Amino acid sequence: MTQIKQWANPGGLVALLLAAVVFPLVITDPTTTTITVFVLLFAAAATSWNIFSGYTGYIALGHAAYFGIGAYSLALICERWHIPAGGEPFYFVPLCGLIAGVFAIPFGAIALRTRRHTFVVITIATFFIMQLLAYNLHDLTHGSAGLDMPIPTQWYGSQFGLPPSAFYNLPFYYAALIVTLAALAVSWFVRHSKYGLGLLAIRDDEDRALGLGVKTGAFKLSAFVVSAIFVGMAGAIYAYFIGSVQPQFDFDALYDVAIALMVFMGGIGTLTGPILGAIVVEWAQQNLANIQITIGNTTLSGGGFYLILYGALFLVVILLLPQGVVPSARSLWNRWAVQRTDSAPPSASPATPLPQTTTQEEVRA
Numbered sequence: 350m351t352q353i354k355q356w357a358n359p360g361g362l363v364a365l366l367l368a369a370v371v372f373p374l375v376i377t378d379p380t381t382t383t384i385t386v387f388v389l390l391f392a393a394a395a396t397s398w399n400i401f402s403g404y405t406g407y408i409a410l411g412h413a414a415y416f417g418i419g420a421y422s423l424a425l426i427c428e429r430w431h432i433p434a435g436g437e438p439f440y441f442v443p444l445c446g447l448i449a450g451v452f453a454i455p456f457g458a459i460a461l462r463t464r465r466h467t468f469v470v471i472t473i474a475t476f477f478i479m480q481l482l483a484y485n486l487h488d489l490t491h492g493s494a495g496l497d498m499p500i501p502t503q504w505y506g507s508q509f510g511l512p513p514s515a516f517y518n519l520p521f522y523y524a525a526l527i528v529t530l531a532a533l534a535v536s537w538f539v540r541h542s543k544y545g546l547g548l549l550a551i552r553d554d555e556d557r558a559l560g561l562g563v564k565t566g567a568f569k570l571s572a573f574v575v576s577a578i579f580v581g582m583a584g585a586i587y588a589y590f591i592g593s594v595q596p597q598f599d600f601d602a603l604y605d606v607a608i609a610l611m612v613f614m615g616g617i618g619t620l621t622g623p624i625l626g627a628i629v630v631e632w633a634q635q636n637l638a639n640i641q642i643t644i645g646n647t648t649l650s651g652g653g654f655y656l657i658l659y660g661a662l663f664l665v666v667i668l669l670l671p672q673g674v675v676p677s678a679r680s681l682w683n684r685w686a687v688q689r690t691d692s693a694p695p696s697a698s699p700a701t702p703l704p705q706t707t708t709q710e711e712v713r714a
Contacts, residue, residue: 366530373522382518384635386590389525390583391631394604395611395623396532397579400539401572402609403618406552407461409573410605411472412580414456414479415449417600419581420588421483422448424496434499439524442585449581450574452479457573461566464555473605480600495595498588521590528586529624532579537620539572548572552618607631614666616673625674633658 373382394416402409422445423438432438460471483490490496501517539545547568550558559565588594611630616622670677 369526370523373519379518382522384632386518386521386525387587387635388628388631389522389529390587390590391607391611392624392627393525393529393532394580394583395608395615395627396529396536397576397583398608399612399617399619399623400532400536400579401569401576403612403623404539404545404548404552405569405572407464407569408469408609409460409472409576410469410609411456411460411474411476412577412608413601413604414476415453415577415580416584416587416604417479417483417594417596418449418452419445419584420594420599421490421496422581423585423588424498424594425489427499428496432499434501436520438499438589439520439586442524442528442582445585446578446582449584450578453574453577454570457570457577461569461573476600476602476605480596483596483600490596493596495593495598497593498591500592521586524586525583528579528582533620533624535575535579539575540620544568549618607634610662610666613673614662614670616675616677619673619675622673622675630662 372385376382394412398409398412401407423441426432426441426444427438432441456475460468460475463471484492486492501520539548547558547563547565550561550563551565551568555565584599588599591598607630611626612623613626614622614630615624615626666673672680
């Protein structure tokens with residue numbers, strides 16, 4: 350526990366932040382930095398998803414809709430406003446998040462009138478509605494052809510002594526890092542505020558929380574909107590990094606599965622759990638993308654293999670680590686610390702000298 354507390358103090362947090370800042374300057378391999386950008390984007394999405402689902406207990410499986418809304422928002426802004434390639438599109442990433450949040454208000458207001466399984470089904474329906482709109486609004490989205498993003502070719506070069514492809518990833522890396530840190534800061538603030546206590550009360554017993562004066566409707570909807578904002582920002586950076594937006598890729602149901610898996614694996618309702626889950630799941634998925642496995646006459650590509658991995662991980666987490674890695678590790682650590690304390694021999698206390706008794710011979714003397 351002492352080691353955990355050492356990393357939880359400001360010095361440890363500053364050290365981790367500095368390590369994250371200098372990482373792409375030290376590890377310049379383009380493949381590694383590309384994977385790290387995806388890890389950070391999904392870490393931001395998972396952290397923001399946890400702000401709503403982790404703290405309220407409402408499991409939403411439609412946040413890929415806001416991921417796609419953020420992606421299409423930035424593509425349309427760049428197309429209609431003639432935004433050139435370079436750093437300018439990053440300035441509109443917060444606006445894309447706000448657009449996703451605006452869409453989340455009516456969708457969340459409708460879905461949050463229900464609970465449990467009905468709520469999950471409505472969020473999934475919301476995702477498919479947005480995907481169908483992206484396919485069918487040809488004048489706006491160009492249908493299945495999608496939209497192209499401006500390609501920042503002027504970033505290619507040998508600036509700072511880095512390979513051209515490694516330097517190309519740097520702006521996206523730091524943009525994704527900023528969004529991840531912002532989502533983590535908001536999650537920490539919510540978790541340690543009176544507002545967060547209201548969300549946790551909803552998770553424990555919503556009817557009792559309502560009876561105690563918690564404005565459950567407003568609390569749930571505001572958390573849902575905040576969650577959608579950061580997911581939309583992650584989607585905007587993702588679209589700019591990929592270079593195009595298409596309905597089948599930016600409105601992808603696998604994003605919902607991946608985000609939920611990351612949070613459940615790391616620890617739902619925790620601060621660091623979504624980050625840990627994103628690192629493990631996304632890093633594994635990106636590294637398995639090019640693997641091919643042949644079983645008899647059937648060949649599984651990387652795409653099919655990581656889908657099997659998702660299912661296997663879900664089963665492992667649900668059966669063996671239902672609380673997630675972080676809570677389970679914390680529980681094991683506390684149990685080990687208690688056992689170590691109980692098994693330690695009692696400290697020997699200094700012997701107390703016995704009081705001297707006065708004998709009859711001493712009295713007579």
